Amino acid sequence: MKIAHISDLHIGKDSDPRPLDRFDAFLGLIVQQAPDVLVVSGDLVHVPEDTDAFQTVRERLDLSGLRWLAICGNHDIHRPENASQFDDFFGTTPRVERIDDVDFLLFDSFRDLPTSDRSKEEQSANHMANGRVSQSQYQLMERQLSAPTRVAVVHHHVVPEAGAWVAGEWVDEEASGVMMALWEHKSFLSWCSANDVSLILHGHKHAPADPIEHDGMLILRGSAAYKEEGMARIIDVRGPTVLEVLTF
Numbered sequence: 492m493k494i495a496h497i498s499d500l501h502i503g504k505d506s507d508p509r510p511l512d513r514f515d516a517f518l519g520l521i522v523q524q525a526p527d528v529l530v531v532s533g534d535l536v537h538v539p540e541d542t543d544a545f546q547t548v549r550e551r552l553d554l555s556g557l558r559w560l561a562i563c564g565n566h567d568i569h570r571p572e573n574a575s576q577f578d579d580f581f582g583t584t585p586r587v588e589r590i591d592d593v594d595f596l597l598f599d600s601f602r603d604l605p606t607s608d609r610s611k612e613e614q615s616a617n618h619m620a621n622g623r624v625s626q627s628q629y630q631l632m633e634r635q636l637s638a639p640t641r642v643a644v645v646h647h648h649v650v651p652e653a654g655a656w657v658a659g660e661w662v663d664e665e666a667s668g669v670m671m672a673l674w675e676h677k678s679f680l681s682w683c684s685a686n687d688v689s690l691i692l693h694g695h696k697h698a699p700a701d702p703i704e705h706d707g708m709l710i711l712r713g714s715a716a717y718k719e720e721g722m723a724r725i726i727d728v729r730g731p732t733v734l735e736v737l738t739f
């Protein structure tokens with residue numbers, strides 16, 4: 492199975508047409524690669540109240556003719572407890588979606604961290620950015636797993652800062668604003684490894700990063716498609732192996 496991965500489209504950002512232009516261009520490149528499925532790992536829109544942006548992304552995905560899966564990022568929902576139109580356009584998370592012999596574990600790392608558990612600074616901010624995956628979400632996944640090959644999709648980055656894997660230990664991410672790695676990321680990685688996940692696709696951190704191999708898994712960050720250094724990847728689920736890195 493061939494997977495295309497793109498992340499952090501931020502359609503509607505500052506009324507700038509360039510994120511949509513870039514998304515259209517990426518879709519054109521991806522369609523040429525004829526993947527079996529396109530995975531979008533969150534932050535499809537920039538502002539969660541922007542219904543037009545949600546509509547636009549959904550239309551583009553459908554018009555591409557590709558089979559697609561999408562999860563929410565912190566820009567797609569205003570508050571963890573709020574109802575969101577994201578679900579109406581792209582489906583609810585968390586859930587497991589099986590395609591042929593591959594399970595896609597579609598995590599929800601934003602709504603699993605309620606406002607009450609967040610820092611005072613984040614609670615008072617107009618925009619929340621941290622994320623977590625809790626035990627109940629793992630249990631839900633475990634009940635739905637059935638395929639031999641498993642791909643985890645989560646918005647928040649699971650490695651604190653790019654390449655901060657030093658001497659067999661994750662180095663704590665530098666406190667840089669609120670764009671932090673997934674809380675309890677070590678537990679997430681351990682759970683994935685124990686449940687035969689071979690590929691983890693994520694976004695959130697906007698800078699490009701090289702693939703990371705960890706505990707028999709390949710971890711791929713989608714960077715931010717709306718930025719000039721953004722990219723998309725084509726991945727063969729066997730291995731798994733990166734077949735192509737799409738840039739322009």
Ligand SMILES: [Fe+2]
Nearest residue numbers: 534564565695
């Ligand atoms: Fe994000």
